[in-house]
Amino acid sequence: MLALTLEFHAGTLLLNASDPRAAANLSLHHAWQLDTRVGRWRAPAWRYHEVFADLHRRSVRGELTVVDNARAYEEVALSSTEGRTPRTYQQEAVSAWVDAGRRGIIVLPTGSGKSFVARLAIQRVGRSTLVVVPTIDLMNQWYSGLLEAFDVDDVGLLGGGYHELRALTVSTYDSAWMHMARYGDRFGLVVFDEVHHLPGPTHLQAAYNCIAPFRLGLTATLERPDGREEGLHEVVGPTVFRREIKQLSGRFLADYDIERITVSLTEREHADYSEARNTYLAFVRSQGIRFDRGGWGDFIMRSSRSAEGRRAMRAYQTQRNIALTCERKVDVVEELLVRHRGERCILFTNDNHTVYALSDMFLLPAITHQTPTKERREILKRFNSGEYRTLVTSKVLNEGVDIPEAGVAIILSGSGTVREHVQRLGRILRPAADKRAVLYEVIAENTLEEGVSERRREHDAYR
Secondary structure: OEEEEEEEEOOEEEEEEOOHHHHHOOOOOOOOEEEOOOOEEEEEHHHHHHHHHHHHHHHHOOOEEEEEOOOOOOEOOOOEOOOOOOOHHHHHHHHHHHHOOOEEEEEOOOOOOHHHHHHHHHHHHOEOEEEEEOOHHHHHHHHHHHHHHEOOOOOEEEEOOEEEOOOEEEEEHHHHHHHHHHHOOOOOEEEEEOHHHOOOOOOOHHHHOOOOOEEEEEEOOOOOOOOHHHHHHHHOOOEEEEOOHHHHEOOOEOEEEEEEEEEOOOHHHHHHHHHHHHHHHHHHHHHOOOHHHOHHHHHHHHHOOOHHHHHHHHHHHHHHHHHHOOHHHHHHHHHHHHHOOOOOEEEEOOOHHHHHHHHHHHOOOEEOOOOOHHHHHHHHHHHHHOOOOEEEEOOOOOOOOOOOOOOEEEEOOOOOOHHHHHHHHHOOOOOOOOOEEEEEEEEEOOOHHHHHHHHHOOOHHHO
């Protein structure tokens, strides 16, 4: 009888055969391809759950024997120390994932306990597990959460200067894709937190190069502007459970209000805005650029080729800055901070320059990607404790940071993506007794911001 041995090799699977000639003529699962360099069958590591199941069925039928040396992960008996009863939707989410073969994506709003759902899944599977996250802050947050949730001696870290693997390990996406070809046999379950980050061309290697038969993706905002979230179904699994903000608000998330405040430009700002916009649009029209057909990249390319184009780019940036940082927006901020004195409030802007300007103007702590890690952690600690009541930030607090006490968000500027807007709303929806959150969106009228606002409000949570 033909004897086969399955091995893991550099992010792939290899078949060794007792009779290579017989193996070469074997009709195998379509994932296998004959690697003529080594004279053996090779398959992508992420197809492990399929190809091993196929080999196992053939073994049961007596067609061959198979020894699985690819699997280096282990069974892990995890005792929970949380003493926390899952909410109904959290139990339903885990059950749906299990019913789908323990592969798939769970979409839940920020503040609804996605990490807790993942811990339930980790305990249910009982295998060596890797949790993959987009930032160092989230890696530290998961590290602490796993240590507190389970009776384990230690949790491994891969990233941020650490290279320690344990039965439970947390990694950044950057470290995972770089090292998975080496460690892809070590984990039976991989959890992709904020899974919408995975479709990047390098990050996907973290999914391709590991054999983990069990996979879980977590996100509050699955859809991407480029539509590449569809590729996740192949390497992570289908969307098995989904709940939106409106479905959970009032019971599991805080009730909330959304108020859109429109301000006008000053006479000087309006004149400068009109002049800049006319310069920008004149160039766009002269070049025949169509923004409904991927024209932004075309504009960037053409604007770099001539003095006229460079003037158009400067004009675009000028009109945008005027709309995002106009004088009367600052007046609104002052009024809102007075109105919500004593409440925990976050000011969101689109750029670091505005963050630091508002920080200086109102003497507020600021967090950007330039803020050192220890300073950032201290600011968030003081904000959650109530020592700081307000902080101002750009994009770095959009996701993956636990700020449960926040109840007011003021959006002064941002991108046109639905994801960003939903993430910012989610920052203030952690439930608390008698809490009613409020999000203010401050818009400069008769500017490009009005169109941006309409695009990013295309979500059920804003209707």
